[in-house]
Amino acid sequence: MAENIGIRVHNLRKTFQRGRVQACRNVNLQLAEGALMVLLGPSGCGKTTTLRCIAGLEQPDNDDAIWVKGRNITRLQPKDRNLAFVFQDTALFPHLSIRRNISFGLDMHKTYGRSERRRRVNEVAELLHVEDLLERKPHEVSGGQAQRVALGRAIVMEPDAFLLDEPLANLDAALRVEMRTEIKRIQKHLGITTIFVTHDQEEALSLGDVIAVMRDGEVQQVGTSHEIYHYPVNFFVATFIGSPPLNCLPCHVQTDNGALNLASQAFRLPLEAAGGTASLRDHGEIMLGIRPESIAIAPERPDTVAARVSLIEPLGSRTIVILEAEGVELRALVQGETSVREGEAVHLRLDLGRAFFFDNAGNRL
Amino acid sequence: MARQEALHPGHPIDISPALPAAAAASRPRPVAAERWLIWLFLLPTVLFLVLLLWLPFLQGVWMSFHKWPFIGEPEWIGLQNYRDLFGAAYFWTTIRVTLLYSLSTALQLALALAAALALNQSFIPLKSVWRGVMLMPYAMPPVVVGAIWMYLLDPDLGMVTHYLLSWGIISKPIYWFSDPLWAKWIIMLVASWTFWPFMFIILLAALQAIPESYYELAEVYGANLWRRFRVVTLPHIRGAMLAAVIIRIAWNLAKIEQPFQLTGGGPGYETSVLSILTYRFAYLSGDFGMAFTVGLLLILVTFVLIAPFLHGFQKQIKQARRR
Amino acid sequence: MAMHTRRATLTPKVLSYSGLAVVLLIVLIPYGYIALTAFKPAEEIFDVRWLPRVWSLDAWRYAIEFEQFHVYIYNSMIAGLGAAVLALCVAVPGAYVFGRKQFRGKDVMFYIIVMALLFPFVLLVVPFTILWVKIGLYDTMPGLWLAYQVFIIPFAIWILRAYFAELPRFLEECAMVYGCTAFKAFWRVMLPLAKPIITSLMFLAFLVGWNDFLFSNMLTTGQGPRTASVIIYVSAVGGERVEWDVLMVMTLMAGIPPVLLYILAQGQFLKTFAVRSY
Numbered sequence: 011m012a013e014n015i016g017i018r019v020h021n022l023r024k025t026f027q028r029g030r031v032q033a034c035r036n037v038n039l040q041l042a043e044g045a046l047m048v049l050l051g052p053s054g055c056g057k058t059t060t061l062r063c064i065a066g067l068e069q070p071d072n073d074d075a076i077w078v079k080g081r082n083i084t085r086l087q088p089k090d091r092n093l094a095f096v097f098q099d100t101a102l103f104p105h106l107s108i109r110r111n112i113s114f115g116l117d118m119h120k121t122y123g124r125s126e127r128r129r130r131v132n133e134v135a136e137l138l139h140v141e142d143l144l145e146r147k148p149h150e151v152s153g154g155q156a157q158r159v160a161l162g163r164a165i166v167m168e169p170d171a172f173l174l175d176e177p178l179a180n181l182d183a184a185l186r187v188e189m190r191t192e193i194k195r196i197q198k199h200l201g202i203t204t205i206f207v208t209h210d211q212e213e214a215l216s217l218g219d220v221i222a223v224m225r226d227g228e229v230q231q232v233g234t235s236h237e238i239y240h241y242p243v244n245f246f247v248a249t250f251i252g253s254p255p256l257n258c259l260p261c262h263v264q265t266d267n268g269a270l271n272l273a274s275q276a277f278r279l280p281l282e283a284a285g286g287t288a289s290l291r292d293h294g295e296i297m298l299g300i301r302p303e304s305i306a307i308a309p310e311r312p313d314t315v316a317a318r319v320s321l322i323e324p325l326g327s328r329t330i331v332i333l334e335a336e337g338v339e340l341r342a343l344v345q346g347e348t349s350v351r352e353g354e355a356v357h358l359r360l361d362l363g364r365a366f367f368f369d370n371a372g373n374r375l
Numbered sequence: 376m377a378r379q380e381a382l383h384p385g386h387p388i389d390i391s392p393a394l395p396a397a398a399a400a401s402r403p404r405p406v407a408a409e410r411w412l413i414w415l416f417l418l419p420t421v422l423f424l425v426l427l428l429w430l431p432f433l434q435g436v437w438m439s440f441h442k443w444p445f446i447g448e449p450e451w452i453g454l455q456n457y458r459d460l461f462g463a464a465y466f467w468t469t470i471r472v473t474l475l476y477s478l479s480t481a482l483q484l485a486l487a488l489a490a491a492l493a494l495n496q497s498f499i500p501l502k503s504v505w506r507g508v509m510l511m512p513y514a515m516p517p518v519v520v521g522a523i524w525m526y527l528l529d530p531d532l533g534m535v536t537h538y539l540l541s542w543g544i545i546s547k548p549i550y551w552f553s554d555p556l557w558a559k560w561i562i563m564l565v566a567s568w569t570f571w572p573f574m575f576i577i578l579l580a581a582l583q584a585i586p587e588s589y590y591e592l593a594e595v596y597g598a599n600l601w602r603r604f605r606v607v608t609l610p611h612i613r614g615a616m617l618a619a620v621i622i623r624i625a626w627n628l629a630k631i632e633q634p635f636q637l638t639g640g641g642p643g644y645e646t647s648v649l650s651i652l653t654y655r656f657a658y659l660s661g662d663f664g665m666a667f668t669v670g671l672l673l674i675l676v677t678f679v680l681i682a683p684f685l686h687g688f689q690k691q692i693k694q695a696r697r698r
Numbered sequence: 699m700a701m702h703t704r705r706a707t708l709t710p711k712v713l714s715y716s717g718l719a720v721v722l723l724i725v726l727i728p729y730g731y732i733a734l735t736a737f738k739p740a741e742e743i744f745d746v747r748w749l750p751r752v753w754s755l756d757a758w759r760y761a762i763e764f765e766q767f768h769v770y771i772y773n774s775m776i777a778g779l780g781a782a783v784l785a786l787c788v789a790v791p792g793a794y795v796f797g798r799k800q801f802r803g804k805d806v807m808f809y810i811i812v813m814a815l816l817f818p819f820v821l822l823v824v825p826f827t828i829l830w831v832k833i834g835l836y837d838t839m840p841g842l843w844l845a846y847q848v849f850i851i852p853f854a855i856w857i858l859r860a861y862f863a864e865l866p867r868f869l870e871e872c873a874m875v876y877g878c879t880a881f882k883a884f885w886r887v888m889l890p891l892a893k894p895i896i897t898s899l900m901f902l903a904f905l906v907g908w909n910d911f912l913f914s915n916m917l918t919t920g921q922g923p924r925t926a927s928v929i930i931y932v933s934a935v936g937g938e939r940v941e942w943d944v945l946m947v948m949t950l951m952a953g954i955p956p957v958l959l960y961i962l963a964q965g966q967f968l969k970t971f972a973v974r975s976y
Contacts, residue, residue, distance in 0.1 A: 066875075095875040103869065103873075104891060412799075413795050417792055420791075490717065493713070496714045498711065509725060511960075514956040514960040516910075516911065518927045519952050523729075523949055526945065622816075629817070629819055674821075
């Protein structure tokens, strides 16, 4: 497998202000050639620093942190790494035409002759549908077009990898969705190893072959969208992913006549429904995490929870129902529209089989 | 995390076990390269300012503790220069006229503010022409402006004297530059006339940067002209105003060519602002020690005068940063 | 107080026009009078009147043929140009680093440099004279260029730093990723972007050289590169009797070029100073 590893980040440590700020504590990532990985996390989690270390814009503390195609490039200058970086605010050169912006990298390296460089720029411009803008200046194109140009400047280099640092953050919502599809399409088409940094979970889930969730300079979990969403390794990942967010309730586990019960302020439920619950027996206080779509409004039964509808947020295809049960606020996600009314007393069925349990340290049980 | 890997094998990533530490690449670190660039770029500036400014200045401080003639051996006299200076009557004359001279800044600010506010109105035609005209006094060499006023104020054939006489405001020609009463006021007024456009251009730039929407908002809330000025204009140009005042106070006190040319510091010491006094000690008496003693006091006076504005300016910056 | 014409009521109009008129009169009356004086024959100097009875170019002829004033104008020009080029070479790299790079002691250094703005330069005349004589710069043009830098550099760094700092983030980093060294990124990307401010800085530096009297007077002799400012000073103060008509010609010759430069570049200057003045 070693020969087709595109990028490997190995025990990356990066501190600022002489060790006082730890941006990356011990980051390890490995990405196959041609794959697309999304680095996801809240601001300040070290994702951008990691990307900048890969590009050579920051210097890691350790000498063997960055490997591309089996080569240690940790101490190479950025210009010698053959990686393309796309910045959040496009960083197009305002004094150069779009054509010169796209060909900037080629012009600097002069690997190809003038006509060849021209041909390549035209080709990339066509791919990105900016061929009509080539003679304009950056301030004469729209935000979305500027970001396409910035992508073009990266693509034309035929780099070993693309590094994209929140490239869509400055675009408006509709354009962002359109561009992210476009980026995924181009990435698949060209088959170039790509790392995409974002703090937008929806973007991350829709884009990535794999997603690495980061927090406080450490990778929390690496996995596919499915894995990250359905099998979060800890409380942080579980709460960070998901919209509307995960419902969290402090509970304790009780044993009644050999049967396990889960008790909280709002309810007391038998636990046999949940798989692998035996391990919960040893824990007293736990945190229950349950996705809004795992809560359903149902007819009253012994294992349902009484609640009152406090607000309804219709989203068209789905509806968020905000409920209150004994002082605890819960969110349920209902497909389509709902017949319940605000203020109505209802009963909820919690699908504990798809719920998560966390210990005090936030680890998933 | 290892568990995650075990649970879902086969995806293209794994959290790899530690690799044997590889030798660092032999290339220079970009950070090192950039540091090299930083120091190389800073070098000329630092070299110039240290060699041309701070070293001579420190040497001057050293000189102020000496009797330091133009020719001959300097002699250490400690604080004697300072004692002599504070004891001399002309020193206090000098301080008085220096304070009066620095009032010029207020006059410059008034003129500059009036002109900038007027010229910033959208209905004024030919803006760039008027702006150009207003910049004229500042654009010309101060010595040129001084020469012009020497002519206009000449007691025998100057225009000003002529009109004042013919309108009956004065009964006999006044020797503006040698009259002990008038000389200090005249150098102050000429300095104001010469240097106000500097403030004007800074204020105009600040005014032009105020977004129109603020005025519209103020108008919606029914603010009249004066309120709009107080609530919108003033807060937006306060930083620029303070910066301009600070620089002008310092430069007015440091520039010597005009008083030097118009009055030479006389009559007596009536127009010998501190900078002129420095010059007189250095070049007329050849007493470099004393010249620098006066010079250091000039710096002190400058700082005392700008301190309140500097304080206000720093407060302004802090507010701007917080916004 | 910019406001739409349609909403401009009478009060601001009256205030603005009268304010403008007063200021313009204060500036224009003296200039108008001396400009006309320069075309009076010598004997008309003694009576105060605006228009010359006879229009004459005698004073101009005298200033150029007898006083050789054009030579000093030329000196002023060289002084200004040299000052501008030297300032450019020294201040631009320095300001770039202050505006865009991080290094230890940056803030303190910047303060020390900007504080020099407030420095009374008359203090430097004595040490400069001594030093310049010692190293052979006394009475030479390069000596003047060098001396002017103490005025120019602090101001230039102050203005340029703000400009560099406000250019878009990441530009150099982007250039470095796409094949530039740190220096090449500065040369190929940042320098072209700073062209407007550098131009206006060169104007200002030129004017410092052209307008200066202090150093030009103290660091040169009658045999050396005297500038027009010094000659005007000498003509106004030095002699027994002042030839006012000739002096006014000189003031026009030395005064008009910088005014033209200002007018030429005023839009640029306005932008320069609009860079937040701190």
